[in-house]
Amino acid sequence: MSRLKGVAERDTRVGFRAERKDFGASVPQGLLKAARKSGQLNLSGRNLSEVPQCVWRINVDIPEEANQNLSFGAAERWWEQTDLTKLIISNNKLQSLTDDLRLLPALTVLDIHDNQLTSLPSAIRELENLQKLNVSHNKLQILPEEITNLRNLKGLYLQHNELTGIPEGFEQLFNLEDLDISNNRLTTVPASFSSLSSLVRLNLSSNQLKSLPAEISGMKRLKHLDCNSNLLEAVPPELANMESLELLYLRRNKLRFLPEFPSCRLLKELHVGENQIEILGPEHLKHLNSILVLDLRDNKLKSVPDEITLLQSLERLDLSNNDISSLPCSLGKLHLKFLALEGNPLRTIRREIINKGTQEVLKYLRSKIKDDGPSPSDSVIGTAMTLPSESRVNVHAIITLKILDYSDKQTTLIPDEVFDAVKSNVITSVNFSKNQLCEIPKRIVELKEMVSDVNLSFNKLSFISLELCMLQKLTFLDLRNNFLNSLPEEMESLIKLQTINLSFNRFKILPEVLYHIPTLETILISNNQVGSVDPQKMKAMENLITLDLQNNDLLQIPPELGNCVNLRTLLLDGNPFRVPRAAILMKGTAAILEYLRDRIPT
Incomplete structure (x- = not known):
């Protein structure tokens, strides 16, 4: 006593x-x-x-x-x-x-x-x-x-x-x-x-x-x-x-x-x-x-x-x-993972380049540092003119910008001559957006040793083929505006993937495979039907900085999501949950995460 x-x-x-x-x-x-x-x-x-x-x-x-x-x-x-x-x-x-x-x-x-x-x-x-x-x-x-x-x-x-x-x-x-x-x-x-x-x-x-x-x-x-x-x-x-x-x-x-x-x-x-x-x-x-x-x-x-x-x-x-209105070309020398330029009256960079993301902008700026002499476009045009089978292919983009571009053609398949036009050139970007593709072209696997950016947005894809999962240098993948409701577990082999855009599809849950891609920095999955996320698995994604879950079917936000302290941008508007209230959401990501952390049961 x-x-x-x-x-x-x-x-x-x-x-x-x-x-x-x-x-x-x-x-x-x-x-x-x-x-x-x-x-x-x-x-x-x-x-x-x-x-x-x-x-x-x-x-x-x-x-x-x-x-x-x-x-x-x-x-x-x-x-x-x-x-x-x-x-x-x-x-x-x-x-x-x-x-x-x-x-x-x-x-x-x-x-x-x-x-x-x-x-x-x-x-x-x-x-x-x-x-x-x-x-x-x-x-x-x-x-x-x-x-x-x-x-x-x-x-x-x-x-x-x-x-x-x-x-x-x-x-x-x-x-x-x-x-x-x-x-x-x-x-x-x-x-x-x-x-x-x-x-x-x-x-x-x-x-x-x-x-x-x-x-x-x-x-x-x-x-x-x-x-x-x-x-x-x-x-x-x-x-x-x-x-x-x-x-x-x-x-x-x-x-x-x-x-x-x-x-x-x-x-x-x-x-x-x-x-x-x-x-x-x-x-x-x-x-x-x-x-x-x-x-x-x-x-x-x-x-x-x-x-x-x-x-x-x-x-x-x-x-x-x-x-x-303009950016110094020297900016291209930096090793940026994320560069935001929206809302500026930029006149020296085309809008389509900006829309392709950070790496494309940096690549463009670096090319401007090198392009002090005359452009090789004359010889490129000559080559294109002498190859009727490639007349629909932008050979200039292949050689100078390293882009394989066959977008906005409303086609249901990508012609073989598009891939044939690559020849021995190095391709880092593929753009097949705004077509009617129901499946990913199998020949895309031919580019697996070099391509880092792939844009397949605005198509009719309902599944992802294994050929895409073999592009192990892929860092940027745009799949928005398709009919997807799942991703194959083989995507786990995309060991360099940093950004994936899945907005405007038909996902009901956050695809499980995304939790197993540790390099992911940006997940955009707005305007789907996502009803839940796993905060414990999300916390393990130490590189994840941006998560866009706007306009989904989230009835509640798990408080443990507040432990994802590496997040710099968390977008939750347009979901049917009651808390956090709109006033909290308006204060930004840091306030949302703090609010959630304060409500974790002890």
Whole structure:
């Protein structure tokens, strides 16, 4: 009994509460019994309007079974119970917590997200062992000063409340590593935040911040800073001195200039889309040695400097919805996996090239670097003219652009002369779109050693032949607007496939084989009848960045999909599910994933 002595001294009535009636009826005795053994109690989603006394007093009162004079085995001796260290009471209807919270001094995890709390009790200061506190999705307007007493706190989650300020002394939480204050009503960030020297992740998104304190640069361990959806017109130059920073989100603000980052040598992702940035200069790029993702969409950029080639690590570049009329040919030297150009008045690249995707655009730009001399088209035209059997084949495209193009012919089969025209030339792209094909031409297998892009969209395909599965260099496959309802498991052999477009077909589930193609980065399967996805298998797809499930038959979105943290674009509009609500969907992928993660049953 000595272990309970401290608590007993604070409550002289301990041991005499058996007759007390409380709300324990809503907590099965079996749960309480298990909690005394494990030290963990999960009361999530039990429609509780207040926390039963038997929960607060679980380590104080004698268990009910003991009062009933039940016999105890060696493993069930109640006086050897474990202190409660983890309490989850999320997804209930709690409007307040009582000071009885102090009766659980051993708590290391307290999760009360998704309730209706407007305040926290001052007794929270006595939870000195607390390491994780989740009070997200409540109605908190202020935080008690006593929260600064939780010196062992490592994770504090306050997102989706109504906070307008941070209490003085907050910097005393010097062990804090993860702090989320997004979706509140903050207008300022205290300069004292700089003393949070252990902080690794800070989320300030969706507040009303007009500026950031220069002192924020004092967070020497900070890796992830999210300031999306605020009112920032500039960021302090000191931000450029944060040597540990790896991810920086500044989307949906009022920035007019792109910051420079001379000391941020580890910066991997920079998101400054949906601002008012007009100039992208060499000075903005020269220090981004490690950058993998650069998001500049929805700004007012008019040009891209040749110095873009300095970003040799860059994998994703989003320039969509700017005022860019031309691109430097040197952009073709980058090894991009994704390049977005939609919504720009580009005049130097034909629309059909842009529509074919990233690799085709880069290939075109590279060809412009080489094409300084006269075009060989004269000799090509001569060859075409002397070969009547190939008069319908674009031989010029075969030789100069490495494209086998026989699109928009409304034909039911591809003539042999199309394949014959390839001869010994290298072909990297095939375009048989906008025809009446009911099956894939078997001779496509002749190109298996070289073709990387295949476009079979707008045909009448109802199945995929095994010949296509032999194109092991395939990276881009367009099968939209066909009659497909399944994919063969042999497609698993497409070990380099990065993008597949299955929109406007007849799929009722996400094809199983897609989960087994680890290189996939983009899956477009909108406008089908997909009713479910497997979040566990999806999580294993570590390279998947874009998933378009718009206009399908999804009745629910599994919360575990929120664990697919590599997703940068998740599109769910046009499905019959009720949650997440439209307001969440409008906030973008990061907000959707966070919403789903917060609802994963613990």
